[in-house]
Amino acid sequence: MTSLICRVCDERQFDLIIDLGDQPWGNGFIPPSQIQDEKSYPLRLMRCRSCETAQLDFTVPKEEMFVNHTYLSGITKTLETHFRETAERATDRFLKDKPKPRVLDIGSNDGMQLQQYKDLGCDVLGVESAIYVSSIAVKSGIPTTNSFFNLETAHEIGDQFDLINASGVFFHLEELHSVCEGIKFLLKPDGVFVVQFIYMKLMQDNIAFDQIYHEHLLYYTLKTINTLLKRHNLEMFDAYVSPIHGGSMIAYVGHPRHHEKAENLASLIREEEQSQTNSLQKYLEFAEATAKSREKTNSWLKRNLESGKVVYGLGAPVKGNTLLNYFGIGPEKVPYLTERNPLRKGLVSPGKHIPVIMDDELPKLPDAYLVLAWNFKEEILKRHATDIVNGIEFFFPVDPSDA
Ligand SMILES: [Zn+2]
Known part of the structure; x- marks a missing residue:
């Protein structure tokens, strides 16, 4: 199923662990005018049977990923x-x-x-x-x-x-x-x-x-x-x-x-x-837990939208795009991703094309945030202390404190 040669040991026998579907390059935030030129690539996690290293089987050329990136x-x-x-x-x-x-x-x-x-x-x-x-x-x-x-x-x-x-x-x-x-x-x-x-x-x-x-x-x-x-x-x-x-x-x-x-x-x-x-075995358990996490977040989102609540994405990190694309969450569910990196202003997220908006330019506050930049949990909760007091919910789709 794959012609992958292990990036570490050169062997060729793999197990497929997680298939996240075809996705564009996750750091490829683009202006809306470039949506039709967007390319998608397989995003699959494999495990080498010989050296056990987990790796992707598809390589997006490095010139495409790292010459113009906007991560600061x-x-x-x-x-x-x-x-x-x-x-x-x-x-x-x-x-x-x-x-x-x-x-x-x-x-x-x-x-x-x-x-x-x-x-x-x-x-x-x-x-x-x-x-x-x-x-x-x-x-x-x-x-x-x-x-x-x-x-x-x-x-x-x-x-x-x-x-x-x-x-x-x-x-x-x-x-x-x-x-x-x-x-x-x-x-x-x-x-x-x-x-x-x-x-x-x-x-x-x-x-x-x-x-x-x-x-x-x-x-x-x-x-x-x-x-x-x-x-x-x-x-x-x-x-x-x-x-x-x-x-x-x-x-x-x-x-x-x-x-x-x-x-x-x-x-x-x-x-x-x-x-x-x-x-x-451990990798397969990880894959199973990932599928469960998708169900959990999507039912949280569904409940909120059905009761008329507005949900924004908090942060526009690269990993957020893996999640949004794999979970099938687009602008019809989450109309904005709020972000602080000015290089991403006016761009849309790769794949789902959710507009990025600077967090001091929100048209109005949402009822809840789907927190994509979960690794900054402490910093985020501190920065949004007033919002929390005002009843805005912060939902962490990936939450190390749950583990
Ligand atoms: Zn290997």
């Missing part, structure tokens, strides 16, 4: 705090004794993460494929190469780094093996690669199926990312869980035998084994 990391407070904490933690542990540590960020976006390292006294360089987004970084004083990162880019950069960061990009990468080789090439002998990825164990625990979208080609567990790293002679020596993006893992990786392996990592791996996270 600097928009939310939660992310800014997260970037500062990540940088402080890594700097304290690995860079304290170095006079002017060199830090490289792969997929550096608007430079928000590197700004934190720069403030901590590091010499920084970003690599970012999005033209406009990388120009924002350069304007704010973060040296940034506008390019895709791979072994060739690594050779062009040349000099080695004390720390290489990749936050939320390591599962995007089409040229996975070339990227790993590039990292190995640019990492000093005692250097540390800090990789952050959405953690499949937490996706299963939280039924966060909406993390599945075309940008995310791979969905790692500790076991599966270690298979990849080993193949490139890189070694994970510690890791910790972070709530960012709805549940991520941040791992420290180095050249083999240069860092002592932490007990904490062993205990996280044991947890994964005990939960049987990598088993086919």
Whole structure:
């Protein structure tokens, strides 16, 4: 049924886990005039029978996804705090004794993460494929190469780094093996690669199926990312869980035998084994829970609409489009998505074509919000404290606190 070659181990035997139907690229917010040109692609989660890595079988060309995207990391407070904490933690542990540590960020976006390292006294360089987004970084004083990162880019950069960061990009990468080789090439002998990825164990625990979208080609567990790293002679020596993006893992990786392996990592791996996270059975349970979640949200929405209530979508995140498209929710049910990223103003959501409206320009307040940006739950509930007092309902279709 698929000609997929495993992105990690090159084998060809897979099980289909979840089929979310044909969907346009989830970050493809478009002006209404371009609706007729929109293309859709299969969105299916597969599990490799050999190395157990969960992955998509269809790749939207990276030039289509990452050259003009409009995601800005600097928009939310939660992310800014997260970037500062990540940088402080890594700097304290690995860079304290170095006079002017060199830090490289792969997929550096608007430079928000590197700004934190720069403030901590590091010499920084970003690599970012999005033209406009990388120009924002350069304007704010973060040296940034506008390019895709791979072994060739690594050779062009040349000099080695004390720390290489990749936050939320390591599962995007089409040229996975070339990227790993590039990292190995640019990492000093005692250097540390800090990789952050959405953690499949937490996706299963939280039924966060909406993390599945075309940008995310791979969905790692500790076991599966270690298979990849080993193949490139890189070694994970510690890791910790972070709530960012709805549940991520941040791992420290180095050249083999240069860092002592932490007990904490062993205990996280044991947890994964005990939960049987990598088993086919566990993945099938995840698929079943996803189908149930669709029923639950659609009946909530139906009840509201039948009693004449107005429901808006809160946030226009990429994952929200996976959900809206899979659940079959369009503008006839949810007339607006309210958003704060000004780059999405005047655009419509991919697939369902729900207009995006800035949250300070709402024609009137709705009776309820379908919260698509559920990973910012705390920040959202705080920001909307008055609305909650006034009786506006906030419904979380994916809610880690339910799990
Ligand atoms: Zn495999």
